[in-house]
Amino acid sequence: xxxxxxxxxxxxxxxxxxxxxxxxxxxxxxxxxxxxxxxxxxxxxxxxxxxxxxxxxxxxxxxxxxxxxxxxxxxxxxxxxxxxxxxxxxxxxxxxxxxxxxxxxxxxxxxxxxxxxxxxxxxxxxxxxxxxxxxxxxxxxxxxxxxxxxxxxxxxxxxxxxxxxxxxxxxxxxxxxxxxxxxxxxxxxxxxxxxxxxxxxxxxxxxxxxxxxxxxxxxxxxxxxxxxxxxxxxxxxxxxxxxxxxxxxxxxxxxxxxxxxxxxxxxxxxxxxxxxxxxxxxxxxxxxxxxxxxxxxxxxxxxxxxxxx
Amino acid sequence: xxxxxxxxxxxxxxxxxxxxxxxxxxxxxxxxxxxxxxxxxxxxxxxxxxxxxxxxxxxxxxxxxxxxxxxxxxxxxxxxxxxxxxxxxxxxxxxxxxxxxxxxxxxxxxxxxxxxxxxxxxxxxxxxxxxxxxxxxxxxxxxxxxxxxxxxxxxxxxxxxxxxxxxxxxxxxxxxxxxxxxxxxxxxxxxxxxxxxxxxxxxxxxxxxxxxxxxxxxxxxxxxxxxxxxxxxxxxxxxxxxxxxxxxxxxxxxxxxxxxxxxxxxxxxxxxxxxxxxxxxxxxxxxxxxxxxxxxxxxxxxxxxxxxx
Numbered sequence: 001x002x003x004x005x006x007x008x009x010x011x012x013x014x015x016x017x018x019x020x021x022x023x024x025x026x027x028x029x030x031x032x033x034x035x036x037x038x039x040x041x042x043x044x045x046x047x048x049x050x051x052x053x054x055x056x057x058x059x060x061x062x063x064x065x066x067x068x069x070x071x072x073x074x075x076x077x078x079x080x081x082x083x084x085x086x087x088x089x090x091x092x093x094x095x096x097x098x099x100x101x102x103x104x105x106x107x108x109x110x111x112x113x114x115x116x117x118x119x120x121x122x123x124x125x126x127x128x129x130x131x132x133x134x135x136x137x138x139x140x141x142x143x144x145x146x147x148x149x150x151x152x153x154x155x156x157x158x159x160x161x162x163x164x165x166x167x168x169x170x171x172x173x174x175x176x177x178x179x180x181x182x183x184x185x186x187x188x189x190x191x192x193x194x195x196x197x198x199x200x201x202x203x204x205x206x207x208x209x210x211x212x213x214x215x216x217x218x219x220x221x222x223x224x225x226x227x228x229x230x231x232x233x234x235x236x237x238x239x240x241x242x243x244x245x246x247x248x249x250x251x252x253x254x255x256x257x258x259x260x261x262x263x264x265x266x267x268x269x270x271x272x273x274x275x276x277x278x279x280x281x282x283x284x285x286x287x288x289x290x291x292x293x294x295x296x297x298x299x300x301x302x303x304x305x306x307x308x309x
Numbered sequence: 310x311x312x313x314x315x316x317x318x319x320x321x322x323x324x325x326x327x328x329x330x331x332x333x334x335x336x337x338x339x340x341x342x343x344x345x346x347x348x349x350x351x352x353x354x355x356x357x358x359x360x361x362x363x364x365x366x367x368x369x370x371x372x373x374x375x376x377x378x379x380x381x382x383x384x385x386x387x388x389x390x391x392x393x394x395x396x397x398x399x400x401x402x403x404x405x406x407x408x409x410x411x412x413x414x415x416x417x418x419x420x421x422x423x424x425x426x427x428x429x430x431x432x433x434x435x436x437x438x439x440x441x442x443x444x445x446x447x448x449x450x451x452x453x454x455x456x457x458x459x460x461x462x463x464x465x466x467x468x469x470x471x472x473x474x475x476x477x478x479x480x481x482x483x484x485x486x487x488x489x490x491x492x493x494x495x496x497x498x499x500x501x502x503x504x505x506x507x508x509x510x511x512x513x514x515x516x517x518x519x520x521x522x523x524x525x526x527x528x529x530x531x532x533x534x535x536x537x538x539x540x541x542x543x544x545x546x547x548x549x550x551x552x553x554x555x556x557x558x559x560x561x562x563x564x565x566x567x568x569x570x571x572x573x574x575x576x577x578x579x580x581x582x583x584x585x586x587x588x589x590x591x592x593x594x595x596x597x598x599x600x601x602x603x604x605x606x607x608x609x610x611x612x613x614x615x616x617x618x
Contacts, residue, residue: 126458126459138557140557140558142451142456143452147451147558147559148559149435149558149559149560150435150559150560150561150594151559151561151594152559153556153559154557154558154559155557155559156556156557156559157556157557159556160552160553160556160557161549161552161553161586162473163473164471164472164545164549164586173585174585174586236473240470240473241553243469243470244469244470244550244553244554245553245554245557247462247465247466247468247469248447248449248463248464248465248466248469248554249449249456249458249463250456250457250458250459250460250461250462250463250464250465251458251459252459252460276482276483277470277473277483285459285460
């Protein structure tokens with residue numbers, strides 16, 4: 001059975017035709033995300049889907065969005081999409097444009113489901129997926145099913161406290177995992193250090209642009225002291241956050257992905273596992289693995305969630 | 310339907326006849342826990358059960374034990390029961406003595422199930438129960454079912470890290486929740502402080518005996534500075550540990566019980582909820598409540614688990 005999977009991101013819309021019996025992603029169409037509001041975004045998604053499936057062979061479309069999705073397909077907040085300034089019923093808006101059934105899901109949950117069915121989480125009933133990019137997101141599979149939680153926020157491991165009273169978080173809290181492990185948290189701290197007399201390669205490589213995962217990788221490779229300190233904090237934050245959840249849920253598999261992890265690779269995973277904060281009482285038998293699906297996880301997961309709903 | 314519930318504790322064995330349709334606990338028999346090994350304990354449980362149900366009206370017995378229970382009813386570790394020095398098949402041992410079907414479960418999980426069905430967790434599909442006594446234990450209900458986890462250790466929130474690099478834990482880790490919130494952790498710190506020149510009421514009230522929950526209550530009531538500092542640490546540890554799990558699972562209900570909580574009551578719960586570490590991103594809508602079943606939670610939960618298995 002073929003289902004169209006769409007991954008709506010801050011910079012691009014990706015659509016593919018997915019054979020959900022084997023997880024194989026076929027035809028691929030990519031387009032920049034419009035920045036002039038939700039209606040323009042929905043129009044562009046409709047065009048991309050039509051291009052992936054011109055002969056209307058698929059009657060079902062799954063769409064992963066970077067926001068909180070209500071049961072009725074309403075997407076309230078999409079802070080990563082410029083111009084998305086209000087509640088939008090993405091399901092209705094796309095169904096009327098596409099004349100196909102549309103299922104809308106959170107993009108991080110799509111990634112988790114993709115890894116669980118056809119990636120590094122295959123074969124285990126319970127799995128946590130953690131994606132480390134600009135922020136830190138997570139998705140939780142328990143008993144082979146995606147856990148959504150009371151408000152659809154389950155898996156939001158980026159906002160667990162790892163350093164009580166620590167760095168201020170955009171959500172209003174303090175010392176949350178993503179303030180230490182996310183790219184934006186690392187950037188903020190690197191710039192703060194540079195401004196207070198600790199020049200570092202992270203800032204000088206990025207110059208006035210964003211500090212990207214490749215800048216982190218390069219600064220580490222060149223032995224930059226600040227970069228190494230910030231990486232050690234990121235490792236510790238992930239070890240505490242992931243280790244605690246593995247302990248409390250008695251999980252045997254955690255999959256780690258996202259831009260920062262893809263760049264730093266297995267040595268980064270190995271450092272997390274080696275931390276005493278990770279290998280405690282409950283997480284000592286937990287298997288932490290690199291994500292396998294990378295760029296197609298979003299479209300694959302969106303298609304699977306659509307087919308299973 | 311009546312089922313016999315048995316709660317095996319370090320000091321006493323409690324058995325009651327439970328009407329599992331309404332959670333009502335009827336006839337009650339109590340006996341000290343033998344300290345001369347597992348066989349003597351099983352003999353005593355058989356006697357207590359016979360006394361609760363002399364006419365053999367119940368064909369099913371649920372037994373809650375303070376240890377890790379394997380699928381086959383084998384209890385490997387019971388550190389709280391003197392003389393329990395080896396693996397024991399409690400299910401087989403009791404079934405041959407009682408000629409009734411026996412289901413064995415972890416006592417903390419029994420307490421969680423009791424609160425969920427007929428206590429402070431009634432009416433919600435997902436609930437975490439946290440019991441603060443000598444240590445800190447927990448049980449997790451997700452989708453109306455007890456989560457056991459890959460190794461039967463799910464809910465072990467006592468061993469999540471709340472203070473990285475902090476107090477040493479009996480399990481080999483550091484800075485775990487129970488080292489700050491459990492009675493034994495509070496006692497160890499109070500004695501350490503007394504020994505290093507900070508005399509305090511906790512130690513002087515207990516003298517050479519154990520520092521009990523009532524000593525903590527009294528020292529706080531008298532404004533003892535060390536007791537207040539240790540309580541503030543306990544509150545913060547619980548706020549972080551519970552708040553993080555509520556965030557990651559998007560839970561809307563947490564039930565708090567155990568000896569320390571029973572003694573300190575609602576003001577203790579209110580302090581946890583008021584902590585910034587609790588009320589973050591994910592746990593702001595989580596309802597934290599006092600346990601309601603108290604002394605009969607163990608027997609009630611054991612009977613329910615037996616009936617539902």
